[in-house]
Amino acid sequence: MKTTTRIFTALALGLGFATAQAEQPALKVCTAENEMPYSNQAGEGFENKLAQYLAEQLGRKLETVTWSDPRYFIRDYLDKGLCDVAMGVDAGDPRLLTTAPYYRSGYVFISREQDKLDLQDWNSPALKSAKRIAFAPGTPAETMLRAIGRYNDMFNYQQELVGFKSRRNQYVKYDNDKLVNEVASGKAEIAILWGPAAARYVKASATPLTMTVIPDNAKRADGEPVGFHYSTSIGVRKGDSALLAQLNNIIKDQQDDIEELLEAEGIPLLEQPETALSIN
Template identity: 70%
Template sequence: MPFNLKIPGLLCCLGLAISVAHAEDNTLKVCAAEDEMPYSNRKGEGFENKLAQWLGSELHKKVTFVYWTDPRYYLRDTLDKGLCDVVIGVDTDDPRVATTAAYYRSGYVFIARQSDQLDLSNWHSEALTKAQRIAFVPGSPAETMLRAIGRYNDLFNYSQELVGFRSKRNQYIKYEAEKLVDEVSSGHAELAVLWGPSAGRYVKASVTPLTMTVIPDNNTRADGAKVPHHYSTSMAVRKGDTALLAQLDGLIKTHPQDIKQLLMAEGIPLLTEQGFAVVP
């Protein structure tokens, strides 16, 4: 008799567990930055927010975002802990995760005012030797190449002005892409060197007409080591989550035009594996 008395409770618990599992199966939990535009924010305004919503629509799942604040630890603190299931943008073949096929490839760009008609075909362009202010993100390939052509020290104080001379110790210092593009459009800087996907939205929206030139991927440091400027981007899941990985790969392979359309509407310069521009 005691055993029989426990059966209704057991069935209730089993039913609840099945219900919860079913609900989770219909939810796509996406790791996203709470304030890293143009990628994502809590308002859902970034292009990775839009890509996540598109994924949810195609997979017939409700999208919920799990937000992070510091990019240095976001995989450890979200995806690795099982708080979310997919990251929309990581370098293809990132060893920390399982990555999909690349869904876009882009590169670093030179940004200048159209009216200045600067010849900015590569890092040896004369305009780079004459510019008084060049906006760039420290730690990026732009810094490496500015050092290689002997311009980094000339620009050090200006680059620090862009974040107000804040200490970098034990904190994440963010250089806003919108601000760096505005430095050029306002005339405060002659040019900027930025990652194309970060800059595209703001170049497109600028009241001052700007040019955005993809930098060739044949750059080397003074010691001859290659400095990559073109990168492929994938989506990522936890290692071992083969089912979700296969679903994402399937969508990337069967809906390339949908993804391309969303990215090009954002103003992102897209490249082929050979480095050629992807045209609409």
């Protein structure tokens, strides 16, 4: 009789949880249609996995809302209520409310292990002698390549690396896996990329690659600092303080699980500065 009672109780609890989940509105998460390794429509990105984890922690079903242009999804999707959450936004992004950071990472130098390049910082001799350096325009890497006098040398090569260009809005895309493969294949000696964007492809490369986090002490020719380490948060629509608080609690209480997911991706994780640890 006791065994029967326990089984009945377990079933009742399971049904109760399923009912509660059904009553909760779906967690609508803005994700990119094809911005790997972050996310895609097939749910293969690490932000897809994190979004699923968040929905489970909240006891809600996950509904993904995909966007194709990164420049307007906050205005056209989040602000208009088409989704509730934006993954992988800069901590403190003024366009929305952001959680406490769930990770901090940095830009990296990528080279082949067999080349044994001594890449420590922007004064490394290998940056002066390399014939080809792969990077994405508009990033801190471009700023510093200009500062050390290597940008013009790479201009024609950079045009070969464009993976996509929209004639309508001139949105240019550089595929992270292609940039990493430039080094793996020997076409370029060095690639300079955002660590989380490169980690999956560095890890999967048949050619052993070295990934070195760039120090966060670089300066332009005029002495202005150039940042290479950044904290990443989850964003919600302005005014949705209740959801923000729930997400902050998950980040605080389940940080080990979140870091395990990121480490499985191979992402280099850095310590958060004290100012970034306060929850807004």
